[in-house]
Amino acid sequence: MTAYDRLTARFARIATIQEAAAMLGWDAAAMMPPGGGAARGDQLAVLAGLAHGLLVAPEVADDLAAAEADPPHDDPWHAANLRLMRHAHTRAAALPGRLVEAQARENSACEKVWREARAQSDFAAVRPYLATVVGLVREQADALAPRLGLTPYDALMDGYQRGIGAADVAPVFAAYETFLADALPRAEARQAARPAPLRPAGPFPVAAQEALCRRLSARLGLDFTHARLDRSAHPFSGGTPTDVRITTRYDPADFAQAVLGVVHETGHALYERGLPAAHARQPVGEAAGMAAHESQSLIIEMQAARSDAFLAWLGPELLGAFGGDPAPYAPANLGRLWRRVERGFIRVDADEMTYPAHVILRFRLEQALIGGDLAVADLPGAWNDGLRALLGVTPPDDARGCLQDIHWYDGGFGYFPSYTMGAMAAAQLMAAARRAVTGLDAALAEGDAAPLVGWLRAQVHAKGSLLGFQDLLRAATGKPLDPGDFEAHLTARYLT
Amino acid sequence: MTAYDRLTARFARIATIQEAAAMLGWDAAAMMPPGGGAARGDQLAVLAGLAHGLLVAPEVADDLAAAEADPPHDDPWHAANLRLMRHAHTRAAALPGRLVEAQARENSACEKVWREARAQSDFAAVRPYLATVVGLVREQADALAPRLGLTPYDALMDGYQRGIGAADVAPVFAAYETFLADALPRAEARQAARPAPLRPAGPFPVAAQEALCRRLSARLGLDFTHARLDRSAHPFSGGTPTDVRITTRYDPADFAQAVLGVVHETGHALYERGLPAAHARQPVGEAAGMAAHESQSLIIEMQAARSDAFLAWLGPELLGAFGGDPAPYAPANLGRLWRRVERGFIRVDADEMTYPAHVILRFRLEQALIGGDLAVADLPGAWNDGLRALLGVTPPDDARGCLQDIHWYDGGFGYFPSYTMGAMAAAQLMAAARRAVTGLDAALAEGDAAPLVGWLRAQVHAKGSLLGFQDLLRAATGKPLDPGDFEAHLTARYLT
Numbered sequence: 001m002t003a004y005d006r007l008t009a010r011f012a013r014i015a016t017i018q019e020a021a022a023m024l025g026w027d028a029a030a031m032m033p034p035g036g037g038a039a040r041g042d043q044l045a046v047l048a049g050l051a052h053g054l055l056v057a058p059e060v061a062d063d064l065a066a067a068e069a070d071p072p073h074d075d076p077w078h079a080a081n082l083r084l085m086r087h088a089h090t091r092a093a094a095l096p097g098r099l100v101e102a103q104a105r106e107n108s109a110c111e112k113v114w115r116e117a118r119a120q121s122d123f124a125a126v127r128p129y130l131a132t133v134v135g136l137v138r139e140q141a142d143a144l145a146p147r148l149g150l151t152p153y154d155a156l157m158d159g160y161q162r163g164i165g166a167a168d169v170a171p172v173f174a175a176y177e178t179f180l181a182d183a184l185p186r187a188e189a190r191q192a193a194r195p196a197p198l199r200p201a202g203p204f205p206v207a208a209q210e211a212l213c214r215r216l217s218a219r220l221g222l223d224f225t226h227a228r229l230d231r232s233a234h235p236f237s238g239g240t241p242t243d244v245r246i247t248t249r250y251d252p253a254d255f256a257q258a259v260l261g262v263v264h265e266t267g268h269a270l271y272e273r274g275l276p277a278a279h280a281r282q283p284v285g286e287a288a289g290m291a292a293h294e295s296q297s298l299i300i301e302m303q304a305a306r307s308d309a310f311l312a313w314l315g316p317e318l319l320g321a322f323g324g325d326p327a328p329y330a331p332a333n334l335g336r337l338w339r340r341v342e343r344g345f346i347r348v349d350a351d352e353m354t355y356p357a358h359v360i361l362r363f364r365l366e367q368a369l370i371g372g373d374l375a376v377a378d379l380p381g382a383w384n385d386g387l388r389a390l391l392g393v394t395p396p397d398d399a400r401g402c403l404q405d406i407h408w409y410d411g412g413f414g415y416f417p418s419y420t421m422g423a424m425a426a427a428q429l430m431a432a433a434r435r436a437v438t439g440l441d442a443a444l445a446e447g448d449a450a451p452l453v454g455w456l457r458a459q460v461h462a463k464g465s466l467l468g469f470q471d472l473l474r475a476a477t478g479k480p481l482d483p484g485d486f487e488a489h490l491t492a493r494y495l496t
Numbered sequence: 497m498t499a500y501d502r503l504t505a506r507f508a509r510i511a512t513i514q515e516a517a518a519m520l521g522w523d524a525a526a527m528m529p530p531g532g533g534a535a536r537g538d539q540l541a542v543l544a545g546l547a548h549g550l551l552v553a554p555e556v557a558d559d560l561a562a563a564e565a566d567p568p569h570d571d572p573w574h575a576a577n578l579r580l581m582r583h584a585h586t587r588a589a590a591l592p593g594r595l596v597e598a599q600a601r602e603n604s605a606c607e608k609v610w611r612e613a614r615a616q617s618d619f620a621a622v623r624p625y626l627a628t629v630v631g632l633v634r635e636q637a638d639a640l641a642p643r644l645g646l647t648p649y650d651a652l653m654d655g656y657q658r659g660i661g662a663a664d665v666a667p668v669f670a671a672y673e674t675f676l677a678d679a680l681p682r683a684e685a686r687q688a689a690r691p692a693p694l695r696p697a698g699p700f701p702v703a704a705q706e707a708l709c710r711r712l713s714a715r716l717g718l719d720f721t722h723a724r725l726d727r728s729a730h731p732f733s734g735g736t737p738t739d740v741r742i743t744t745r746y747d748p749a750d751f752a753q754a755v756l757g758v759v760h761e762t763g764h765a766l767y768e769r770g771l772p773a774a775h776a777r778q779p780v781g782e783a784a785g786m787a788a789h790e791s792q793s794l795i796i797e798m799q800a801a802r803s804d805a806f807l808a809w810l811g812p813e814l815l816g817a818f819g820g821d822p823a824p825y826a827p828a829n830l831g832r833l834w835r836r837v838e839r840g841f842i843r844v845d846a847d848e849m850t851y852p853a854h855v856i857l858r859f860r861l862e863q864a865l866i867g868g869d870l871a872v873a874d875l876p877g878a879w880n881d882g883l884r885a886l887l888g889v890t891p892p893d894d895a896r897g898c899l900q901d902i903h904w905y906d907g908g909f910g911y912f913p914s915y916t917m918g919a920m921a922a923a924q925l926m927a928a929a930r931r932a933v934t935g936l937d938a939a940l941a942e943g944d945a946a947p948l949v950g951w952l953r954a955q956v957h958a959k960g961s962l963l964g965f966q967d968l969l970r971a972a973t974g975k976p977l978d979p980g981d982f983e984a985h986l987t988a989r990y991l992t
Contacts, residue, residue, distance in 0.1 A: 013542055016535075016538050016539055016542045017539075017542060017543075017546075019535060019538075019539050020516055020520060020539045020542070020543060023519075023520060023523060023539070024516060024519060024520075027519060027523065031527070031724065032739060033720060033721055033722055033723060033724055033739060034721050035719070035721040035722030035723075035738050035739060036722065036735075036736070036738055036739025038738065039512075039515060039736055039737075039738045039739060040739070042512050042515075043512055043513075043515050043516045043519070046509055046512045046513060046516070047513075047516060050513075050546055223531070224529060225529055225530050225531045226529055226531030226532065227529060227531075228527065228529055239532075240532070240535055241535075242531050242532055242534065242535045243528060243529060243531060243532025243535060243536070
């Protein structure tokens with residue numbers, strides 16, 4: 001057995017433990033009775049500890065050194081896999097066990113307090129907990145940075161989208177801010193000049209919504225011999241590549257959230273299903289990062305499903321499922337209903353044009369928090385000032401301000417930029433797909449996403465982590481991340 | 497940290513891994529799409545390997561020796577826990593890794609072939625696989641026996657119900673065989689002299705059955721903040737003590753299987769829920785074995801729920817749930833319907849009087865297989881001869897003969913006696929409960945199992961594995977396993 005063979009066996013074992021944890025995480029959100037929560041936390045902690053132990057074991061460093069001394073000459077998958085193993089080992093080994101444990105404990109404590117603080121809009125209640133979490137994240141970033149040769153904040157970003165740092169994102173975001181300042185008022189004016197959209201009249205029985213969602217997901221390409229659709233408080237895509245689990249929630253008064261949510265999660269699920277089976281359970285066989293993942297959900301939801309072409313097919317399908325007055329189901333009306341811009345307070349409710357403003361705000365604030373330039377106590381004011389500068393609105397309370405997202409309160413810093421990188425990459429990939437695949441929109445107009453999904457499989461899914469995010473985009477679209485296609489998409493959809 | 501403290505930490509870790517595996521096992525049976533099967537097998541194998549590795553690590557032997565050299569003087573839980581740790585370690589360490597792997601592989605291969613062989617009633621197709629499985633089980637038994645100071649077959653039985661061997665069971669079974677030879681014809685004659693039971697007319701909507709099952713399970717004491725009820729091809733009780741998962745299957749033409757199945761699984765679930773939380777994840781905090789577990793499902797299903805008292809309450813409940821002609825729901829009719837004896841071929845369909853005959857047959861045959869006194873090739877003939885001797889009927893084919901149960905084909909030898917030990921223990925415990933708890937039957941007649949369950953909690957559930965099976969029965973009923981109460985129960989129910 002070569003050193004590289006030992007490493008692949010070890011990483012397969014680690015990935016298999018992580019698969020078990022992924023299924024238990026899905027269960028906790030979708031199935032578990034509340035009384036199971038304490039034991040589940042222990043189960044996940046033990047599995048995480050076992051995976052971590054396998055990753056930082058002393059033999060790994062020896063095997064990595066031996067494998068790197070005998071690099072492959074003609075197999076880019078092997079070479080990339082070895083680089084990714086080194087990267088995973090470096091990240092894991094950089095953190096002292098004491099810090100990992102403290103973060104697990106303090107993040108969990110803070111997140112619990114945050115739930116209540118958000119409900120009460122009481123930032124002061126969670127402030128000391130968040131201060132502890134931020135302090136530990138700064139320690140984490142400081143421990144990672146020198147080992148990765150990155151700035152502390154970039155070391156955090158790297159944990160979500162490898163190889164991408166603030167310097168990649170800041171100019172792209174700045175350019176978008178300029179675009180938005182011009183585009184948003186024009187989009188609002190255009191919207192105001194058009195007829196208000198009609199809302200389909202409910203109620204919409206949950207069983208009918210669920211059956212429709214399942215049909216739609218299958219139609220978009222998800223194979224339910226390898227997938228499930230269930231319910232959870234917060235929709236997500238989880239599970240493993242051969243057993244993906246997507247969830248949504250149903251509102252009997254409005255089917256839009258469930259339908260569009262399932263379309264979004266289906267995009268994530270198709271990515272997992274399309275990962276290269278030959279490299280399953282190896283780092284190189286994994287999805288290419290969180291921005292890449294978000295690009296796959298958003299290309300299905302925002303680019304494909306909300307397109308004029310797809311709505312022309314979807315409108316009659318919805319009418320068939322729910323009946324009643326056909327007027328709200330006319331494709332043009334669905335377009336007006338599901339493509340509205342609005343200067344809101346809440347990120348997860350934001351339209352695709354203003355969503356990046358919410359991300360830009362968080363990107364700047366979290367850089368300041370990690371860099372020590374913003375005290376936790378000053379966060380609410382900085383938040384409100386920032387949102388006002390970007391969107392011209394001020395949250396009426398902290399619940400709709402700096403308390404709205406779980407991420408920071410659970411120790412997640414450096415993640416937010418992935419959402420907007422993903423949205424931009426989705427537009428860039430869609431433009432490239434339209435150039436490469438003839439009849440792509442004609443197929444969407446018949447509810448057929450196969451031409452698009454087939455192209456994504458070849459260009460994105462099947463590549464796993466062979467390429468970094470920017471190289472993946474270069475190979476698929478001819479250029480690295482570029483907000484131009486996203487702006488062109490928004491211009492076409494909202495301004496013309 | 498003392499050696500004992502290190503051991504409790506280690507066994508808690510092992511138990512937590514096993515909890516994760518239990519949840520994944522439940523998921524595989526109740527939720528998993530078929531495409532997830534291969535990955536799930538890997539996940540379970542890795543978790544089993546990790547737990548096994550923790551159990552046989554060299555430090556365990558050292559810590560056990562140190563802890564045993566400094567035994568506790570006044571804490572029977574501590575003392576019992578240490579004995580059980582030693583026992584678990586001895587069993588695990590006795591088996592070479594090569595054998596454990598070979599058994600996992602060959603059992604799985606045999607079980608797959610068995611599914612098809614049973615469908616085709618083709619024993620010859622699975623014969624060589626079963627021969628391999630039996631050969632490995634004999635190796636396993638031979639490896640365990642000297643370490644445990646038991647005969648090879650007893651070493652296998654010990655794996656399911658610690659401390660119980662063939663010498664405990666054989667005389668009890670022999671006595672029952674004598675009882676049955678007399679009682680069964682008399683029960684048949686009495687049954688033939690009574691009116692045939694009326695069958696409730698369906699269909700019975702699955703949703704209504706499921707709602708009823710959930711209500712019934714809660715009424716019997718299962719707290720659904722710590723439990724779920726789902727569907728699977730084969731009903732079972734799984735999960736963990738704070739998150740039990742029971743399943744059943746629904747036949748729209750007959751609700752009896754689902755209702756009585758859920759009652760049975762609720763008995764198992766109540767046991768898990770009632771285990772001593774102070775000793776959670778320690779060997780002494782676990783259920784006392786498979787016979788003890790079966791006694792808890794059968795005391796709820798056979799002793800309590802099928803009693804005249806409970807049927808008096810259940811009949812109107814069923815009528816309320818399903819409506820229609822009330823006559824079949826009369827308690828006396830339900831008694832005739834659900835308490836019929838029949839000389840059948842299939843163990844899982846057997847009534848409580850003939851069920852032990854099916855177990856006695858398997859007990860004798862598996863002893864002969866493990867002892868080398870019966871060749872696998874001769875199994876079908878020996879099976880048919882044995883059933884004829886016990887019940888006077890001959891299976892028309894091997895599908896309804898020696899191919900009917902999964903156990904042996906999956907490597908499970910020594911388990912079958914637990915079913916009948918459990919049935920006998922259930923009767924023995926019920927008799928003791930009736931002596932100890934006034935108003936037990938009056939409460940059952942109002943659908944209230946709390947007096948019975950409360951007594952079981954104190955006498956059985958809360959004791960975990962503090963006592964062995966026989967001592968548990970002695971403490972609760974004043975005597976070790978004794979078929980007398982079971983025979984008295986059958987006499988009262990079927991012969992008077």
